[in-house]
Amino acid sequence: MFEKRPIVGVMGSHENGRDELAAPLGRALAGLGVHLLTGAGEGVMTTVSRAFVETAPRQGRCIGIVPTDHQPDGTFKVRQGYPNPYVEIPVFTPLSVNRTIDTPGLTRNHVNIMTSDIIIAMPGGPGTRNEIDLAIKFQKPLCLFGPHDLPSELIQALPHFETPDDAVDWVKSHLPAENRP
Numbered sequence: 644m645f646e647k648r649p650i651v652g653v654m655g656s657h658e659n660g661r662d663e664l665a666a667p668l669g670r671a672l673a674g675l676g677v678h679l680l681t682g683a684g685e686g687v688m689t690t691v692s693r694a695f696v697e698t699a700p701r702q703g704r705c706i707g708i709v710p711t712d713h714q715p716d717g718t719f720k721v722r723q724g725y726p727n728p729y730v731e732i733p734v735f736t737p738l739s740v741n742r743t744i745d746t747p748g749l750t751r752n753h754v755n756i757m758t759s760d761i762i763i764a765m766p767g768g769p770g771t772r773n774e775i776d777l778a779i780k781f782q783k784p785l786c787l788f789g790p791h792d793l794p795s796e797l798i799q800a801l802p803h804f805e806t807p808d809d810a811v812d813w814v815k816s817h818l819p820a821e822n823r824p
């Protein structure tokens with residue numbers, strides 16, 4: 644029988660792994676029977692992916708959306724450090740990470756957000772902020788998890804959680820009825 648699993652996207656810093664937040668979040672998501680999607684890089688992406696794949700038992704898979712750089716000969720080269728070793732299903736895109744929501748063209752962030760059914764935004768930089776803006780634009784269920792340096796009106800407008808348990812409870816409330824534990 645075919646069973647569609649929801650995809651939970653976790654977005655966050657490529658520099659800081661936020662182990663104290665991302666590891667328990669990854670373990671908790673693994674217990675929900677969902678797929679995990681990240682941008683396939685280092686930092687939060689590696690920490691949450693490692694915790695997710697090292698949790699047993701689990702049913703979902705770790706998906707990574709991999710950015711590439713356009714080469715002068717018309718080919719695309721995978722960026723160094725991508726995908727991280729915990730990505731089970733890498734999706735190689737002909738998209739980079741260097742554009743913003745106001746710049747014409749698409750980025751890997753578009754794929755991250757459009758593919759995810761539910762999004763958790765952890766602390767990050769401009770790329771994470773771009774993903775938050777895209778999630779709002781595409782009307783995806785979105786919550787903030789952990790400390791954020793965002794405008795106060797944005798923080799007040801979105802669900803914001805300080806503990807992995809609270810963030811996962813919010814995710815559960817947004818899962819389709821047939822996928823709720």
